[in-house]
Each structure stands twice: as C-alpha cells, then as structure tokens.
Amino acid sequence: MAASASISKTIYVGPFVHSTSLTDLEIEEKGAIGVDENGVIAFVERNVSQAGIEDVKSRNPGWQDAQVIKLEGNGFFFPGFIDTHTHASQHPNTGLFGKTTLLDWLQTYTFPMESSLSSVPTAQRIYQSFVSRTLSHGTTTCAYYATIHVPATNLLADICLKRGQRALVGRVCMNSDLSPEYYRDESVETSVRNSQASIDYIRSIDPKGEIVKPIVTPRFAPSCTSDCLSAISKLAQETNSHIQTHISENKGEIALVQELFPKSKSYTDVYDTHDLLTPKTILAHAVHLSPEERQTILARKSKISHCPASNTAITSGCAPIRTMLNEGLTIGLGTDISGGFHPSILENVRQAVWVSRHLALQTGDDATKLSTEEALYLATRGGAAVVGLEEQVGGFDVEKEWDAQMIHLGSVDEEGSSDAVVHEGPVDVFGWESWPDKVEKWVYSGDDRNTIAVWVRGRLVHKTALYSGPKDATTL
C-alpha cells in the first residue's frame, strides 16, 4: 500500500541540515529540495531566496506545477532518524528496569512481556502504539525485534507497511533453556520453520522490500543452541536476509557465553564460527569487545548498533565508539527499547555524547569524546549504512529518497510570555542565535514536540498540530 501510494511532486523550501561526513554538518539556510512522484530527491539547490522559487522551477524542467512546502520560522528539514536496534514487543516496559542488569532483567521484565504477544490483539495494541511513538520521534527506519510468534511478527510488518515506516522486522529465534519453557522455540526445526514463514510473509506484502524487509533474528548466543545458530545462519544465507543479534553487552553475559560455548575463542568467535557475521549483520551493543573481536567484525563487514541509553540504564558499560570509528567500523544508534528507556533517537544522540564523555572521564582521554556532529551522523548516515540503506537514505543528496523530518523550534516573544512553553515545545529561540546554535539547542533540549512532520519516501507519515502544510503549501 504505502509503497505504491502516489505522491505529489514537491519542492521543500527552507533551511536544511544534514551530515556530509562523520565530522561535518551542513547547515544550508536557503535550501530548495525537489522530490519527485516516487519520493526520490531530484535536485538540491542552495542559497535560494524565497522569491527565487520561480527560478528554481525554471532551472528544473517539468517542475513548473510542483507543490511547494515552505518552512517558515526557526525550523529546518533534517533527515529521518534510523533506529538500528529496538524491541517493539517491549514497548510497554519502557522506563522499567528497577535495579536489574541484563540477565535478571530478561527474566523479570522481558520474557513475560514478550510472551504475551502470543495474543494478536495484544500485539496489535502494542505495535500500533509503538510505531506511532517511533514515527513521532522522527524515526523513519527501524530495525525491529518482534517476538517468537509468527502472527504477531507479521502484524508488525503489516503495520509498518501501512503506516509507511521503513522497517526490518525480525521474528526472534530462541530455543535454548536460558529462556523459560513458556517462551521459546520448541526445537531447531521450529526456529527455522517459523522464521521462514515470517520471511515469506513479509516478502509477500512488499516484494521489492521498499518499505519492509525481513531480518533473521537469533536473539543472542545464550538463547540459541549451536545447532540453532547454524540452521538460522543457513536460512539467512538461503534467503539472502539481513541478520540481527546482540553482542558483548554485559560482563555477566560474556562469561555465560564462554561457559556455553567453551570451544569458542570469544563471543565474536561464536557468531563467526556459525557464519553469522555477514555484511548484512547488525550487532547490537558491542560494549566490551576486544581489539581482536573488533578486527574480525570489521573483516566480515558486519555492522554495529550503539545503544547508549540502554547501556547506561542497565549499567552495561560505555562502548568505545570513537575507537571503533577510528578502526573503520560502521556504526549507527539504537534505542533498544526497553533496555533503553526512551524511543527517541534524538535522546540517544545525547546519550551517545554523554557516554563518550563518561568514557573520557574514566580513561582521562578526551579523544574518546563524540562531537554533536558525529552523534548526528551516527543517527542518520551511520544508521543507514548499518541497515544497508546508505544509498537510499540518511542525507539530502540527489537520488536519495525523501525520508525527512520538519523541525520547528519555539520562539520567545519580547515579553517572554509563556506561550512558547505551552505551545511550541521545549526549545526556546530568542532570535540572536547563530544557525549552529539553533541546531545545538534542538539536539540538547529538543524532543518529539519539535518534530512537527515526518516523511518517508515523500509520503507524510506523521504530523502534529503545528504542521500547517501541505494545506498551506503554495503551488506557484
């Protein structure tokens, strides 16, 4: 449905901000971006005056009748966020973790919740509301863990397709007795058969994978027997699927992996010897990897999802992201609901910066600090590369697709009256700020209230009351 919905040729006029490299953020105050009927960026013009839209149109044959969406005020267009790791099924546990760390958290909070999605109406309620949440935070692409249940997993894919959110949707494989008897795959055969069923279904509803794709999802090494890991790896290979799993999140978990897989040299080696490290593999966390493990992952071209809010909340550790970037690893951000306490990638941009500062405090080495620009890169182009969409999304380049958010910042009037507080969200602009300062205010004090519209492939997939287009869009 979403994939085929027709959209109007549109020129988005106003400031835009995006990463041009890991360390550089382009802030173009006077942009005009043409998006065609397929949601593809046809042109990106800079230094365009409001009055110059006619010139833009005449320079671009065939755009005379295009719709124009103008961004007024303190806002800007920003690429949609990519969430490279989250558990949609744990949405109702957001904010709950008490005093637990990873292994007891799974037993206390996670498995009971996930198991309840054997009920399709429960899954409908949870997934529908979670997709609303992630879209509202500007997340245009999401790598989702569902549960072991095929019907609920397929439903999540249906919802993403209908709502127009790009998604990798994974049925969770877990057959070992780490998981409780009430919530695990009965056998290796069940793991494979049910994963295959979900892959087939997702490919049937979006054959080209334009919006939703399947992803093979062995939960993590302790959840799967060696046989299961081998079988699921074979399935991924046969179906040419993405793969997602967890790695090296917590020291207790690492010890458990060593105990369960005594012949393996390391946690990474477990996956490597089961042929699970491919260029289409997303490894979440990667907090405590050794340099040798990182070299193996780099050599296999597997990708890393950094989940800073989660790693802080359940006291897993500080992943050395700056080091891993220097080594050449491909890294994006993940919210990791509900180990992470917030479904927003913007919150995780901040948390990535905080974690890197805590690492600097621990090590005394300021070189570990991530800059704002770097964290925003991870949230967009970095994430796009992690999910294999680096050619399609992550920045405003010609031939990429229009996955974008319209950011609106509040303005404080001359009397400092409280209107902005009530109506315009958490960012206060006084008017004297430079453009880099306005962007930094959004990064460090903004939230979903500042994301007033969200597009995926040119389709409007979320808006708030503050968004006035395209009703107010001018067709010049």
Added chain:
Amino acid sequence: MAASASISKTIYVGPFVHSTSLTDLEIEEKGAIGVDENGVIAFVERNVSQAGIEDVKSRNPGWQDAQVIKLEGNGFFFPGFIDTHTHASQHPNTGLFGKTTLLDWLQTYTFPMESSLSSVPTAQRIYQSFVSRTLSHGTTTCAYYATIHVPATNLLADICLKRGQRALVGRVCMNSDLSPEYYRDESVETSVRNSQASIDYIRSIDPKGEIVKPIVTPRFAPSCTSDCLSAISKLAQETNSHIQTHISENKGEIALVQELFPKSKSYTDVYDTHDLLTPKTILAHAVHLSPEERQTILARKSKISHCPASNTAITSGCAPIRTMLNEGLTIGLGTDISGGFHPSILENVRQAVWVSRHLALQTGDDATKLSTEEALYLATRGGAAVVGLEEQVGGFDVEKEWDAQMIHLGSVDEEGSSDAVVHEGPVDVFGWESWPDKVEKWVYSGDDRNTIAVWVRGRLVHKTALYSGPKDATTL
C-alpha cells in the same frame, strides 16, 4: 501579592506519591489531603474511597464546604520539585556548550550572556520565560543565580513573587580579573553595596520571606578576591542570609583555586577560612572533594547541590553522591542551567541515576548506584533541606505546605491508536502496570507534559490544557 492571595480550602483526592525517607517512597492509591486557606496541609488521609469523601469531611470539622479536586485516571499527586542550583540568566544558552569545559565555557558562553542583562527589558524577557519553564517542569522552589546587576536581580524576585514560585534569588558577586572587564564588580565595595541593595529590595517585597528570599552569591572562589569573600561573608552574617556558591566542579578549576589561594589547604578551606561555610550555605557540584573536605562541610552543616546533567554535559565528573549520603551530608538536585542542558529536575533525577551508574562502572562498586527512590528523595525532601525549607515542603505531611504537582500519565486504548502520542505526553500506560511500575514509567519516560498542574502554598501556579480542575472540582 502571591503570598497574600487567598485560596479556597481544598481537599485533593486521589493517589499520591512522596518520599518518606531516603530509601522509601510511599504510594497511596486512595489519598485525601486537606489544604487550608493558607496553603497548609491540615490532614492526610489514606485508603479513602471516592464515595468516602463525605466521611473525610465529617471526620474533619470545618471542612464541610471545602472544594474537592479529584484526580482521575492514571495520575497522582507528587511534591513540587526543588531546584537547588540554577542560573536563570543563562536560560538562553540552554543546550549550548559545544566542545568546552568549565573555564572556557564561562568565557565563551556565560559571561557575554550574563552581561546582556544590564538591560532590564532583556532580563524581563529571559526571566519571565525561564520561570514559565521551571514551573512547567514542576519546580516549586528554585535557588537562582541572577547576574551582577541589581535591577535585573530584583526583577527576577518580582517575577517569582508574582508567579508564586518560591525562590532564593542571588545577585552574583564577582570582582576578580577572571571575569572580563565588561562584566564584573568594580570593587569589593561595589560587591557589598549592590548585594546589600538586592537583599534590601527582596526583603521589602516579601518581608516574611514566604515566597522569595535573598541569597548572598559569591560566584566561586576564582571570581572573587580574598577581600571580597571576607566582605561578602560578613554581609551574609549581618543580614542572616543564605549563601550559594560553586565548589570543586572541575579539575582545572581546582588547580586554579590552588594557584589563586596558595595558602589554603583545599578548595573547601578557601571558603572555610573566609567563614562562608554555614548551615545556610549551598555548595554546587562537589564532584572532586577529598574526604577531609567533605568532613569539613559536614561539620559546618553546609549543604550540597548535585548537578548531574551539568557534570556530564561539560565533562566535569561523577560526584560520589552515595558516599556523601552515607557520610551524612545534606544533598539536593540542581539543574545548573546552562552548564546543565535541561531545566527539568525530573531529567536530573534520571541523570543522577545515570551518573551513579557510570560511577559504578568506573569503580566496579555497585554500592555507588542511586535507586529511583533515592533520586526522588534528593529532588524533593533532600532539596528542601538544602534550601532550608525542610519544615515547609518536600513531602505530604500535616503542617507542611501544599507545593505539589498533578501528574497525568497517558493511556493506550485497546486499538493502540495514536491519540495518546499526540495528546497525553510521553508515558504510555497499558493498564496492567502495578503502581510502582507506573511511577517508574513517569520517572524514566515522563516530561513536563505529564505535569498538568502545579501548586505552591495551595496556589495554582501552572496548568496545561489537560488539567480540568478546579472548574470540574466538586464541592460536595
């Protein structure tokens, strides 16, 4: 004005949550709290059914005609937050710090901004909007740093009094050449005279100090000459004023203090030898204090403001709060705008938990972790003790005053439709949560949208569109 505004005798009916000790949070599902015409809590009843309001009234003579404000749905009453350290004058810099740490941050961002408050219209705009922000986050008491300017400082006190927010308002003293020539007190005499003028003004507008009080504010040791510290200490003593300053925030700062005060044994010793450590002194940060320094502060009964968001944002360090609590120090939370990036104490409750977890990761000692309960205590009763209001506010006890917030949590309907996302703020309640889980969801995923009404001394000082009382209040 605020102090004398008459209010209706009111019974607040519904769940309430507050700290009863550092480690214990009381969650009373069926509360009824009677607040008299002076904003003082006359009774606190528990296990009251909705139908039992008449019984409550008859048990409490004179309350027959009291107004009733009922809290329906997933919400609860919670004590107003106490912000024990923030710079109102730095509000426009919220979210800006780039790559700086303390000392260059002061020169780059802070001094130029503060100096602009020599203009009263500028101050009006900044202070009016900042008080709106802090009230919207449920902050009912705030220890404010203003600037060196007497008119602007007095204006901040006027605004707090008019809006009904309890405040300690401090004109900043700084006469050393650490501060730029364009922004410092010309002489020790200027420091004293202008501080005295502000104290006198604030006491003239609120003679009993029921809402606003002055606070003597030597910025921090490097900003003041020894003569100035002595003179300002004498002023505090003569006027029986509170004192606030910064201590041991950053290692570069500590080295600078040692260089500027070579005869002092420590940073703490600088303040101690200038008689600035009193039971009415608030010391912000306290990140790197030695055990001896902490003993001195404890012996002087001075108080600590922990500013975790700030300490992370400008990479100052992790204050060992659990250790300091064990030692018996009195501690509250501070937002430290704009070193801190968020005017919300709830955000700092979370950040206090995160900082304590990073400390656990650094030290390998899980005993450094703060629990949710402990962080909420710091935000309320702890903060009240820091600002000398422990008898008046911080919890729902008879004879305390009604400084409270009404918390509303969103609910996910059966279809999981997106209404809650749009209208009810960031917390999703599915209906199966226990009360402790609901409170934890608020703590870890809530924001100002969940604070739908705020009272100080029984006066409604902030509300959002979701607050339906007292229009819907029933006078039974």
